Amino acid sequence: MDRFDDQHRMKEVPMEGVSFGINPFVWGIYNLIDGGILRAVLQHNTFTENQAAVLFGVCFFLCAVLSYLIGSINCALVISRLFYHEDVREKGSGNAGATNVLRNYGKKAAILTLLGDGFKGVLCILIASAVFGAPESEMLYFHQVHACYLSAFFCVLGHVLPCFSKFRGGKGVATMALAILALNPLIFAILLALFVALVAMSKYVSLGSVVGAMFYPVILHSFDSMEGSSHYGVGLYALMLGLLVLWAHRGNLKRITSGTERKLSFSRQKSETVSENDTSDAASSDHSTQDRQ
Incomplete structure (x- = not known):
């Protein structure tokens, strides 16, 4: 029976593609962890190929479940x-x-919420990295990167549909944004510039969020193609992230098209007016079914 031995572990790791990294800055934090639980287990034990496959599957499952639970902790x-x-x-x-939170409690509370929700995504990626460890083989590298993207997706899913809050969460933008920063800093910078430009022109945070989320898989695939690599699994996770954020903003998009979506304002007087209007709107059944999902 085939063994999962040094032949699988000692291959040189190809470092091409933005999804995996073209330089240390673009690699993302998931390559900063040396060692790893799974790597240590594989190095000090002998497994058949089937046993190793089951071990990888269990690790992926645990990363997904833990990431969802962490994502379900809503900082707002x-x-x-x-x-x-x-x-x-x-x-x-x-x-x-x-x-x-910004509209109702002010900038300090909003910043804390933004950082807290964003840190969840980074934490989940760090946990996945700690499980799989820094890659020393092509196969471990492949699984490590996919585990990080999988964890990011389930963290955002937990934020949008949290099990601790009767599946009524947020939109997942901050969590997705910091996860992208951890995975692809260069792409994060591009998307951030796009987001800021759209919000500055339209005053619609939701519009900038949706466009940025949907452009993520496009930009990721474009950079991968330029590097001559094709990591479709990673692109699929990015697409799933974008579609999840798009789904979470479906109510906002309907109001943008109808001209009833609230615009962002840092003016105290305007914010109070917006807050009063939103409170009145939240009492209607239409917004109860659209915004609170």
Whole structure:
């Protein structure tokens, strides 16, 4: 029976493609961890190919479940309940995200929410990296990168549909953004510039978020193609992330097309007006079914 031995572990690792990295800056934080739980297990034990496949599958499953649970911890809800003794989903637009926190509780609370929700994605990628470890073979490298992207997706899924909050979460933008920063810093910089430009021109945060999310798989694939690599699995995870964020913003997109979507304003007076209008809108059944998902 075939063994999972040094022949699988000692191949030189190809480092081409932006999804895997063209230089240390673009690699992302997932290549900073040396060692790894799975790598140590494989080095100190002898497995058949089938046993190794089961081990990899279990690790992928655990990374996905843990990432979903971490993503389900909604920082907007934690901050609103801890500091304001309210449920942010009962305020403004009803969305448990940084934009609604900004409108109702101010910039400091919004920044804390943004950083907290974003850090979740980074944490999940770090955990996946700790499980698989820095790659020393082509196969381990392949599985490590896919585990990181898988963890990022399930973390965003947990944020959008959290099991701890009756599946009423946020839009997943901050979590996805920091995950992209951890995975592809160069692509993050491009998407951030695109997001800022769109929001500055339209004042619609939701529009910039959706466009950025949908452009992520496109830019990722474009850079991979220029490098002569084709990592379709990674591109699929990126596409799933974009579609998830698009789905979470479906209500916002409908209001943009109808001209009823609220525009971002850092003016205190305007923000208060927006907050009052959103509170009135949140009482209607239409917004209850669209914004709170």
